[in-house]
Amino acid sequence: MQCEICEFKCNISESGTGKCGMYEGSNGTIQEKYPDMYLVSVPAPIEAMPMVHYYPNSKFLQVCTIGCNFRCTGCVSWLLTESKESIEGAVKSLKPEEIIIKAKDLECIGIMFCFNEPAVSFHTFKKLAKLARENNLLIGCATNAYFSEKSFIELLEHIDFINIGIKGHSDDAYKIHGAMTYEPIFRNLELSAKSNVHTEVAAVYIKGMEDELIKTAKHIASISKSIPLQVMRFLPFCDTDYNDEPSIKDAESLCRELRTILESVYLFNSPGTEYLNSNCPECGTPLIKRGFNGPMCSNVIDYKQEAKCECGYSLSYTGNICKENGLEPLGYFGGYKNIMSLENIRTILAFLGEHDSKIISGVLHEIIKTDYIKDLYSKTKKPESYLDTIDHYAKLAGRENEANELRNFIETNINSISDTVKDKDRPRVYFALNHPLIAVFGDKFECNLVEIAGGYCVNKDINREEIPGIMIPVDLLNQLNPEIILVYGSHGYPASDVYQFYIENGVEAEAVKNNKIFNIHPYHTAGSPDWILGLMYIANIIHPEIFNFDLTMIADQFYNRIFGIDYSVLNHSRNFDVIRLEKIIARQNNQDTFDGNSNK
Ligand code: SF4
Numbered sequence: 001m002q003c004e005i006c007e008f009k010c011n012i013s014e015s016g017t018g019k020c021g022m023y024e025g026s027n028g029t030i031q032e033k034y035p036d037m038y039l040v041s042v043p044a045p046i047e048a049m050p051m052v053h054y055y056p057n058s059k060f061l062q063v064c065t066i067g068c069n070f071r072c073t074g075c076v077s078w079l080l081t082e083s084k085e086s087i088e089g090a091v092k093s094l095k096p097e098e099i100i101i102k103a104k105d106l107e108c109i110g111i112m113f114c115f116n117e118p119a120v121s122f123h124t125f126k127k128l129a130k131l132a133r134e135n136n137l138l139i140g141c142a143t144n145a146y147f148s149e150k151s152f153i154e155l156l157e158h159i160d161f162i163n164i165g166i167k168g169h170s171d172d173a174y175k176i177h178g179a180m181t182y183e184p185i186f187r188n189l190e191l192s193a194k195s196n197v198h199t200e201v202a203a204v205y206i207k208g209m210e211d212e213l214i215k216t217a218k219h220i221a222s223i224s225k226s227i228p229l230q231v232m233r234f235l236p237f238c239d240t241d242y243n244d245e246p247s248i249k250d251a252e253s254l255c256r257e258l259r260t261i262l263e264s265v266y267l268f269n270s271p272g273t274e275y276l277n278s279n280c281p282e283c284g285t286p287l288i289k290r291g292f293n294g295p296m297c298s299n300v301i302d303y304k305q306e307a308k309c310e311c312g313y314s315l316s317y318t319g320n321i322c323k324e325n326g327l328e329p330l331g332y333f334g335g336y337k338n339i340m341s342l343e344n345i346r347t348i349l350a351f352l353g354e355h356d357s358k359i360i361s362g363v364l365h366e367i368i369k370t371d372y373i374k375d376l377y378s379k380t381k382k383p384e385s386y387l388d389t390i391d392h393y394a395k396l397a398g399r400e401n402e403a404n405e406l407r408n409f410i411e412t413n414i415n416s417i418s419d420t421v422k423d424k425d426r427p428r429v430y431f432a433l434n435h436p437l438i439a440v441f442g443d444k445f446e447c448n449l450v451e452i453a454g455g456y457c458v459n460k461d462i463n464r465e466e467i468p469g470i471m472i473p474v475d476l477l478n479q480l481n482p483e484i485i486l487v488y489g490s491h492g493y494p495a496s497d498v499y500q501f502y503i504e505n506g507v508e509a510e511a512v513k514n515n516k517i518f519n520i521h522p523y524h525t526a527g528s529p530d531w532i533l534g535l536m537y538i539a540n541i542i543h544p545e546i547f548n549f550d551l552t553m554i555a556d557q558f559y560n561r562i563f564g565i566d567y568s569v570l571n572h573s574r575n576f577d578v579i580r581l582e583k584i585i586a587r588q589n590n591q592d593t594f595d596g597n598s599n600k
Pocket residue numbers: 003004005006007008009010017018019020021022023069119120
């Protein structure tokens with residue numbers, strides 16, 4: 001039996017599955033493996049999908065299933081795509097009628113399918129799309145567009161808007177992601193642009209692959225110059241090389257070039273960038289101002305009425321701009337908040353030695369069922385409550401001994417550091433998040449680590465709304481006058497670029513005068529339990545006269561004790577990358593796949 005949904009055109013045997021693993025042969029037909037099963041259904045602004053020229057700032061119900069037909073390195077949704085056996089237990093049966101009711105109850109104007117690939121839940125999505133239209137709701141999706149021509153035409157008949165994710169403009173660029181050729185994507189883009197479906201394109205920008213972006217932009221321009229292009233500055237999630245991340249400066253310079261090819265080019269994943277705004281091409285006035293709101297996600301901060309400029313120019317977009325959508329800001333992880341929370345739990349389970357997908361799936365199922373995930377953010381603001389969450393997962397997985405061992409290691413080191421700095425002077429420390437003027441919120445985990453390490457975190461003296469991605473004024477930073485500046489993220493804004501930024505923008509704090517600016521790389525300061533290494537790294541920076549932790553040795557010991565590998569082997573990406581880790585362990589054990597840890 002041949003599946004003709006996407007260009008892989010898999011042959012599926014009775015009881016067998018295709019490449020995506022989401023369809024199986026049953027009684028001589030091909031059936032969806034998880035029909036009407038969804039992982040997430042939450043309201044969000046359309047900029048979380050993201051779409052930029054479609055009903056700006058309006059509320060949509062964001063839904064996803066699990067699985068993908070691609071294997072993209074650095075996928076932000078790796079839990080849904082690369083690790084779907086672990087997440088099976090977390091998907092919920094939801095009839096299309098129930099989703100429609102939820103969308104209407106929450107006053108959404110439509111439904112957006114994103115985070116994973118609609119091709120792998122094609123029939124489920126079509127059913128939902130049909131019912132959405134019947135109920136006067138807008139419906140659209142984000143897709144890699146590797147659909148066969150026939151099914152893509154069928155998809156277009158069911159939807160109102162689409163975001164096509166492009167990986168490059170060559171077969172080589174697509175082979176990295178497990179596909180064979182790039183041509184079907186551009187064929188489908190052309191079909192979409194010529195239909196009535198509002199079309200936008202998101203293209204990933206990996207360092208060194210500028211040509212792929214330029215060719216992509218030229219190809220889009222040959223179809224229509226007015227198709228908005230969202231440049232996704234590559235973030236090294238999951239199994240990827242940290243060095244593939246371009247700096248924000250380089251990404252902005254590429255966008256300048258792309259803006260000579262297309263009318264609307266936007267830069268994502270780049271806190272503080274002005275290249276996320278829609279500006280008047282005549283006089284440069286911002287018509288819609290947007291901010292960074294998590295990976296692949298933006299939010300509308302301000303706009304001119306109907307995006308019209310005083311000089312007479314009007315931005316072209318579909319629908320209306322929503323004045324007030326009633327939504328809370330999404331926070332640092334944007335639309336991916338729930339998925340990131342599940343990914344963090346999956347990661348913590350790996351630290352507890354749990355790699356068995358059935359057990360992991362059971363834990364995630366329980367977490368979703370009991371709504372434990374709901375206020376996870378506040379539960380993990382302080383080390384003590386973070387350790388309590390570990391105990392909770394350990395109990396569900398039967399890994400209490402491992403949790404106790406981890407707790408002992410972490411608590412012993414915290415107590416030792418905080419006792420040592422008890423009566424010492426506390427240097428003033430400012431913690432920036434990926435951009436020199438974006439301050440970590442004062443109550444966040446990172447700020448607590450600064451205080452444990454014997455610093456005074458000036459971020460807690462900043463009064464502002466809990467909206468991520470907003471920059472603080474230079475004057476305020478000068479008043480706070482930090483002696484040390486820590487920057488999370490290294491390749492977006494390397495310490496040298498941060499220093500240059502401060503000099504050019506009149507920041508005169510002690511830290512700048514004495515060039516005491518440090519990137520927290522390769523250590524983590526939240527999320528995965530190896531933040532304990534991040535704490536030691538911060539202690540070395542704040543009190544070099546007291547602490548001299550040999551991080552290389554300690555990190556290797558820590559990782560060897562838990563995983564049997566050196567820390568350096570991981571070539572760390574932004575988040576703890578459990579998939580990379582499991583692949584390395586499997587390779588070390590000469591296994592094809594990682595199939596469980598035997599040290600239980
Ligand atoms: S959707 Fe694509 S990858 Fe999945 S079974 Fe069908 S042809 Fe294969």
